[in-house]
Amino acid sequence: MRISFDLDDTLFVAEEDGFTLEPPLKFPWNRIYTERLRAGTLELMQHLREMHCEIWVYTTSFRSPFYIRSLFRHYGIRIDDVVNGARHAAEVQAGHAEPMPSKYPSHYRIDLHIDDDRSVLENGRYYGFRVIQIGPPDDTWADQIIEAVQKIKAAP
Ligand SMILES: [Mg+2]
Numbered sequence: 176m177r178i179s180f181d182l183d184d185t186l187f188v189a190e191e192d193g194f195t196l197e198p199p200l201k202f203p204w205n206r207i208y209t210e211r212l213r214a215g216t217l218e219l220m221q222h223l224r225e226m227h228c229e230i231w232v233y234t235t236s237f238r239s240p241f242y243i244r245s246l247f248r249h250y251g252i253r254i255d256d257v258v259n260g261a262r263h264a265a266e267v268q269a270g271h272a273e274p275m276p277s278k279y280p281s282h283y284r285i286d287l288h289i290d291d292d293r294s295v296l297e298n299g300r301y302y303g304f305r306v307i308q309i310g311p312p313d314d315t316w317a318d319q320i321i322e323a324v325q326k327i328k329a330a331p
Contacts (some may be wrong), residue, residue, distance in 0.1 A: 176327060178223060178320075179231035179258070179280055181290040182238070185309055188213045193312045200249050208246040219317040220252045226324055229255040231285060233278055237261055258283060280304045286327055289320060 180186050187210040188194040195214035199205045223230055232243050232254055240257035247254050258266075258278075267279045276298040280288040290296065291310045299306035307323055309316045 179233040184291040
């Protein structure tokens, strides 16, 4: 199965917002990749790999796929694919006069998307794709995701 993650305020979080963080990368990488990961990200990703999940990033930001993959690679995480703002515009919105949702995971056959944005959750209900909303600091966030993956896998 395929699972995608939003970046800003989902995996990339700030200490001043009350989050516990994964340790920073070592110099000089910490100067290049300044975003910090929510504590529990590394263990969760390893766990998802063991569960044979594909791990995607789906962000409305315009960070390049190369940058995003490289950042995670420095943490030992392989990202299978990246949909950024440019790719979404070219592949989801293009050719539609009416505005498409800001993210449309089912276009990429993504089974589950993780996001902090309530509107993405609401779009999921409307357009029929699965979203878990992960927002403020919460020690159970990774468990919620694992549990949802297990449920989806167990479904006939
Ligand atoms: Mg976000």
